[in-house]
Amino acid sequence: MTEPTTWETFTLERPEPGIAVVTLNRPERMNSMTNTMFSELEKVALRLDREDDLRVVILTGAGKAFCGGFDLDDAEGLASLTPMGMLDQQELAARALSAIRSIRVPVIAAVNGAAAGGGLSLSLAADIRIGSPTARFNAAFVRIGLSAGDLGASWHLTRLIGPARAAEFAYTGRFIEAVEAESLGLLNAVVPAESLLAEALAMARLICANSPAGVQLSKRALHANMEVSSYAAALELENRGQALLTRGEDMPEALAAFKDKRSPKFTGR
């Protein structure tokens, strides 16, 4: 494992080729989010998105929480809460989470504890969520005078768990614990805490073994199809992606490997 690159609010590690692990690193504050964290998250997401040999990003938290949402002790952030100040604050945060969600390779959130408020939104910006038994989700917003229409939470929840369950979750401000989260699809799996990162790495390896171009265009299709309103539009998007892949190296390599009864050596070009 190469030495982690330590930023102020998280660490970036590369346990093996093609995999980056971003660990939020403010455990004493439940990895709560400050303006510095938002700025650093946006920077690292944009940086990772430019790395041609990257295949998967894993996002997790140090300590007992995944992310406690906005840092309610962040005097600087709270001091700016005029209407225009709040707009700036939300836009700074939204740029960070949008950058995470837009990374062209799959992002797996290894939810090691509470994901509350903006921390819930951050977990939802990932494509896949694997949780420990202490993973718990909370739309804390209504408990502190905010709306669950925050950093994409309302958008993701209605699509992920359905409008009625999203409504109950958002309006009650209650916690969804790991087992319920898995039953709702908020978590793909619940695994023992001590093997959470290992399980995320195992899933990442499975993804790394596949065509990078195929995986990336699958992510584009899945994301785009959450936006389109018709089946026909979805098919059109998918067809264009498939057509694009025929111009690359991975598909002919896959066909050759199939005929030669060997594992393909994908380039992603």
Ligand SMILES: CCCCCCCCCCCCC/C=C/C(=O)SCCNC(=O)CCNC(=O)[C@H](O)C(C)(C)COP(=O)(O)OP(=O)(O)OC[C@H]1O[C@@H](n2cnc3c(N)ncnc32)[C@H](O)[C@@H]1OP(=O)(O)O
């Ligand atoms: C009050 C109005 C403020 C308005 C805020 C405006 C924000 C504007 C920003 C806009 C842009 C960003 C959008 C995001 C918005 C949000 O995220 S709003 C939601 C903010 N988060 C919360 O409300 C969650 C609060 N925390 C909790 O619910 C729980 O702590 C937890 C995360 C579920 C963990 O619970 P538990 O394991 O029981 O630990 P605790 O004992 O509660 O906490 C341990 C210590 O950590 C501190 N802490 C926890 N969360 C935060 C946090 N978000 N900010 C700062 N500090 C936090 C907690 O105070 C404890 O500290 P000590 O007492 O010193 O040990």
